[in-house]
Amino acid sequence: MLTQVQAHRKKDFFTEMQDAFSQLEHQPLRKVLLDSLQAEQDSVRAIDVSFQNFTSKKHSPQVCRLFFASWQRTNNTAMSVAGLANRITHEAELALLIGENLSVALELFRSAGRLNRVIDEDLGVKGQTLHFELYYRMATKFSGNDDAWQSREFCLPSASDFKSWLDSARLVEPMMNGLFSMLIHEGYTHAELENIAPMFEKWAIEIMGLQKSDARRYLAWIAVHNGGTEKHHFAHACAAFEHYYRATLADINLEVASQIFQNYLRRKGEVMKQINEKIYGVA
Numbered sequence: 001m002l003t004q005v006q007a008h009r010k011k012d013f014f015t016e017m018q019d020a021f022s023q024l025e026h027q028p029l030r031k032v033l034l035d036s037l038q039a040e041q042d043s044v045r046a047i048d049v050s051f052q053n054f055t056s057k058k059h060s061p062q063v064c065r066l067f068f069a070s071w072q073r074t075n076n077t078a079m080s081v082a083g084l085a086n087r088i089t090h091e092a093e094l095a096l097l098i099g100e101n102l103s104v105a106l107e108l109f110r111s112a113g114r115l116n117r118v119i120d121e122d123l124g125v126k127g128q129t130l131h132f133e134l135y136y137r138m139a140t141k142f143s144g145n146d147d148a149w150q151s152r153e154f155c156l157p158s159a160s161d162f163k164s165w166l167d168s169a170r171l172v173e174p175m176m177n178g179l180f181s182m183l184i185h186e187g188y189t190h191a192e193l194e195n196i197a198p199m200f201e202k203w204a205i206e207i208m209g210l211q212k213s214d215a216r217r218y219l220a221w222i223a224v225h226n227g228g229t230e231k232h233h234f235a236h237a238c239a240a241f242e243h244y245y246r247a248t249l250a251d252i253n254l255e256v257a258s259q260i261f262q263n264y265l266r267r268k269g270e271v272m273k274q275i276n277e278k279i280y281g282v283a
């Protein structure tokens with residue numbers, strides 16, 4: 001079964017991430033991203049195995065609630081992107097107030113603007129269905145047509161920790177840390193969703209017994225992030241970083257960047273590994 005699933009997959013997590021990361025023009029930072037991916041390859045493999053195992057059989061509603069509640073805490077990050085953009089517009093307003101060169105404020109506003117482009121789809125700004133609604137549809141359907149998965153009681157503590165850590169990087173820590181977190185998140189998410197789309201479609205049709213059209217409808221949350229969406233988000237995150245750097249000439253601390261990139265992958269790996277352990281009792 002796993003071999004057949006793998007045969008449907010064009011690329012793996014690593015090549016998809018490398019693909020996204022190659023859009024970053026800042027060479028030293030791009031190297032840190034790629035090195036972090038190498039350093040955390042065990043975490044990335046654990047994530048891959050966890051998704052493969054989840055989509056290899058039918059689970060009880062209880063297991064599905066744990067899966068969807070915990071997974072959501074690692075991927076539902078639009079609010080902290082908006083928060084980071086808010087902080088940058090505040091910095092831009094202050095720059096205007098203290099009479100900084102207009103080009104500084106403009107670069108800051110442009111940085112925040114590119115962060116806003118990352119969350120257009122999530123917020124349904126062109127009238128599309130909100131991504132939260134798509135996730136709700138998917139999680140509820142596969143948790144036995146029951147939306148109890150939304151209760152925090154089903155969420156693993158490591159998944160809540162992941163979200164708190166990511167929120168803090170964007171909402172509390174220096175702005176550059178928030179921008180570093182954007183780079184790793186958008187590049188990683190591109191790889192995750194491109195990779196798991198065929199696994200979930202096969203699972204929904206062959207194991208959960210859905211018609212192809214229904215499988216597509218219930219898995220729309222995954223599909224809307226594919227076909228370039230997340231790669232574009234990564235490009236917007238790169239541009240937000242560049243504009244912010246041009247405005248502030250802030251220190252680009254590669255050591256801090258490396259810690260954030262590796263921490264992200266390690267924490268995500270821990271969440272997915274624990275989901276796997278809860279389901280199968282194995283690492």
Ligand SMILES: [Fe+2]
Nearest residue numbers: 121122131225
């Ligand atoms: Fe989304």
Ligand SMILES: [Fe+2]
Nearest residue numbers: 186189230233
């Ligand atoms: Fe994204």
